[in-house]
Amino acid sequence: MPDPFPVPIGLRLNQAARAVGRAFDEALAEAGGSLPVWLILLNLKICRPGTQRELAEAVGIREATLTHHLNAMDAAGLITRTRDAGNRRIQLVQLTEAGETVFLRLRQAAVAFDEQLRAGVAEAEIATLTTLLTRLTANVAEPPSADSPWAGLTGSH
Template sequence: MMPPFRPPIGLLLTSTARTVSRTFDDALASAGGSAPVWQILISIKSRQLGNQRELAEAVGIQGATLTHHLNAMESGGLLTRRRDPANRRVHVVELTEEGERLFHRLREVAMAFDTRLRAGLSEEQTASFEEILTQLARNIRD
């Protein structure tokens, strides 16, 4: 007897990731942000100062895409960029007071979203899920 059909795990993972991503984007948008803005804010905040190259690597986007987001965020008064006096080819990115306020608003949204996402899962299930995700990533890297 054949086992019941199960969809490929990659398809299930991709579909779930899209759903989670869209829902998270909507939650961030309701607070005046977006996923790229949140990733940039949290990357800057975790380092206090960061140059654009390091920021692009941390966020996982191309330099030109990062520049587009930074231009919009700078125009919106969320951050400033200045040349690093030690290396004039490098721009240092810092949050403004408005950027700090947005960071705190989005952090609350992100924390609430994470709580919602974990609803009904025990600590053991969450730990197992994290291990499984790590193993899946390892499987495709090797």
Template sequence: MFELSAKPIGLDLAHTAKVVRRALDDAMIANGGSLPVWSVLISVKSRQFGHQRQLAESVGIQGATLTHHLNAMEADGLLTRRRDPANRRKHLVELTPSGEALFLRLRETAIAFDRQLRTGISQDELDHARSVFTRLRANVGGEGVQTKDEAEAEL
């Protein structure tokens, strides 16, 4: 027989992630974007993922879902897609001036949200939390374990 003396950490973590994700999405929506739009903008802006397939992997969504977001963002004038001259089967994704402006606005939103999230938490506590998050991901065989520098580079 299996007994739990305390709430499972996985459930607590999942609930916390859901609450924080919803609050961040709400903040992004209030400033003209959304969490998926922000994820695409930051990935394109970083120029690490110019091709759609790489972009889908970096954002962590299926290709068809990414295509839906890209279609909407292109229709809104936030980005352009064009064939890669070196490989016509691939599309290059680039931000337009409107996309750049939205990126800057949402970056400020993300910074303010991060500041709010850190309220009352010391740097030592944050470092410890990141260490625990890394261990939790490793315990479930999670890939893409992010370093502190990588996380900070996203902002």
């Protein structure tokens, strides 16, 4: 007699992502960070976004939400915001020394976590997984406007 309620793949994905995400959160917290902070630092290093709008899009959150996090990061001494002389509407977000330090620490935590995560999983399997995730995402995603390599953090919560 077949299972009348096979676990839907979406729910299975949700379970896995929550378990993995929770573990990642803990790893980042131990390193003194959080997922949003890590993604913001990462995008600052990689994309060098010109505006906060670009940064928010890259991270996958709203501008107001980004301001929220930047305020905290500013208070923590991780970033500075200075007006662009050429266009005073623009805030130039830059890492402080402390921000660089935290970035390196979080990167180390992220790398270590990823090693643990993929332990015993072959490169080809990771590639397969990536492909499948991309296909599933495409199936339910609205018209993808995200061109940032790191886009995708959108969540509701």
